[in-house]
Amino acid sequence: MSFIPYDRPVRVAIIGLGRIYDLNVRAYLGNPDAEVVALVDPSQERRAQRQADWPGAATFESAAQLAASGIAVDAAEVLLPIPLHADAVVEMLGWGWHVNLQKPMCNDLADAQRMLDAAKASGRVLRVMENYLFYEPLRRLKAVVESGEIGEVAGYHMRMVGTGNGGWEVPWSSFEWQIEQMRRGRGILVFDDGWHKLSTALWLFGPVREVRAWIGTTSFGHGIDLDAPTVIAWEHDGGVRGSWDITLAPDMYLRSDYYTNDERWEVTGTRGFARVNRCTARGIQEPSLEVYADGVMRGYHALDDDWASSFRDSGRHWTGWLRSGAGPLLWSGQEAADVLRFALAAYASSASGGAGVSPREIL
Numbered sequence: 001m002s003f004i005p006y007d008r009p010v011r012v013a014i015i016g017l018g019r020i021y022d023l024n025v026r027a028y029l030g031n032p033d034a035e036v037v038a039l040v041d042p043s044q045e046r047r048a049q050r051q052a053d054w055p056g057a058a059t060f061e062s063a064a065q066l067a068a069s070g071i072a073v074d075a076a077e078v079l080l081p082i083p084l085h086a087d088a089v090v091e092m093l094g095w096g097w098h099v100n101l102q103k104p105m106c107n108d109l110a111d112a113q114r115m116l117d118a119a120k121a122s123g124r125v126l127r128v129m130e131n132y133l134f135y136e137p138l139r140r141l142k143a144v145v146e147s148g149e150i151g152e153v154a155g156y157h158m159r160m161v162g163t164g165n166g167g168w169e170v171p172w173s174s175f176e177w178q179i180e181q182m183r184r185g186r187g188i189l190v191f192d193d194g195w196h197k198l199s200t201a202l203w204l205f206g207p208v209r210e211v212r213a214w215i216g217t218t219s220f221g222h223g224i225d226l227d228a229p230t231v232i233a234w235e236h237d238g239g240v241r242g243s244w245d246i247t248l249a250p251d252m253y254l255r256s257d258y259y260t261n262d263e264r265w266e267v268t269g270t271r272g273f274a275r276v277n278r279c280t281a282r283g284i285q286e287p288s289l290e291v292y293a294d295g296v297m298r299g300y301h302a303l304d305d306d307w308a309s310s311f312r313d314s315g316r317h318w319t320g321w322l323r324s325g326a327g328p329l330l331w332s333g334q335e336a337a338d339v340l341r342f343a344l345a346a347y348a349s350s351a352s353g354g355a356g357v358s359p360r361e362i363l
């Protein structure tokens with residue numbers, strides 16, 4: 001791929017103006033590297049609501065209408081329901097737009113390959129955004145681990161409790177396509193939220209050679225089957241073992257400005273540990289990162305631990321990348337396909353009763 005950085009602000013179209021627009025938009029507000037030229041959503045109500053942020057942007061019911069309008073677009077910010085990702089992205093790459101896609105990339109490897117092929121054929125860049133890699137407490141956790149402060153890495157675990165009360169309102173329409181996903185075996189906890197957790201594992205410790213999983217189901221009726229209790233464990237090529245467990249606490253209240261997940265990342269070293277205490281919700285009201293070594297606990301009290309800031313910084317990384325072409329994409333389309341392979345290995349393991357599965361065997 002020969003990519004020539006832009007010597008002017010990048011012209012951006014935002015495609016899909018639903019719930020997560022509220023956070024992705026933070027990357028573009030006041031961003032000198034980007035100019036939002038178009039907004040696309042079939043919902044008139046959403047178009048009208050979002051146009052207040054971008055009075056100068058043209059609005060369209062579909063991306064095809066925008067493409068036919070003659071308005072020049074360099075890059076699309078794609079915030080669509082997962083089942084639409086593959087077809088929409090292939091189409092947009094074909095129109096010559098670079099694409100910054102919300103995760104998860106898509107449901108299966110055949111679709112991922114179609115997207116990668118379309119990017120190659122068009123010479124455009126496909127990025128699959130991963131905002132967790134821009135969450136300051138996690139970035140600091142990575143730096144602490146790499147500094148050797150807690151010794152050699154001995155193990156790694158993540159924990160999530162999905163709670164049912166608190167947080168922002170999620171419209172039923174945002175949930176409907178998630179139910180469709182559940183029916184396809186791509187649940188909201190393991191696949192949608194899990195995409196972030198598996199991404200952080202790859203980002204922290206590199207490729208994974210074996211995954212073992214036990215994925216459960218809790219049914220709430222009306223097709224709402226949540227994919228917990230679940231435990232997934234894995235071993236990285238470098239020998240580090242990690243695990244992630246998901247528990248449901250449907251009646252638990254958790255204070256949050258966003259979703260109500262109680263999340264934890266903990267890396268244990270031979271001399272101490274480093275632990276991120278929260279992310280999306282304001283569960284534990286302690287410093288978002290704590291580091292223990294040699295009998296001393298240090299708390300990081302001044303990190304930007306507002307989850308929304310990770311969306312701002314991820315998006316700005318993208319527009320900055322388009323202006324410079326420098327550094328990693330976090331994630332490239334190929335790296336995102338590796339996250340998908342990791343998730344699919346977990347499903348394959350669970351289906352076989354917990355046998356070890358290599359993501360590399362997933363074709």
Ligand SMILES: NC(=O)c1ccc[n+]([C@@H]2O[C@H](COP(=O)([O-])OP(=O)(O)OC[C@H]3O[C@@H](n4cnc5c(N)ncnc54)[C@H](O)[C@@H]3O)[C@@H](O)[C@H]2O)c1
Nearest residue numbers: 016017018019020040041042079080081082102103173174
């Ligand atoms: N990074 C994160 O932490 C995070 C959090 C939540 C959601 N997401 C991801 O963001 C994506 C969107 O999720 P959401 O919760 O905002 O969904 P949503 O249902 O709230 O919003 C999707 C929007 O797309 C619109 N839309 C539907 N078909 C369209 C089309 N053909 N063209 C243009 N617009 C169309 C809908 O009208 C809606 O406004 C999903 O991939 C989801 O997994 C990521």
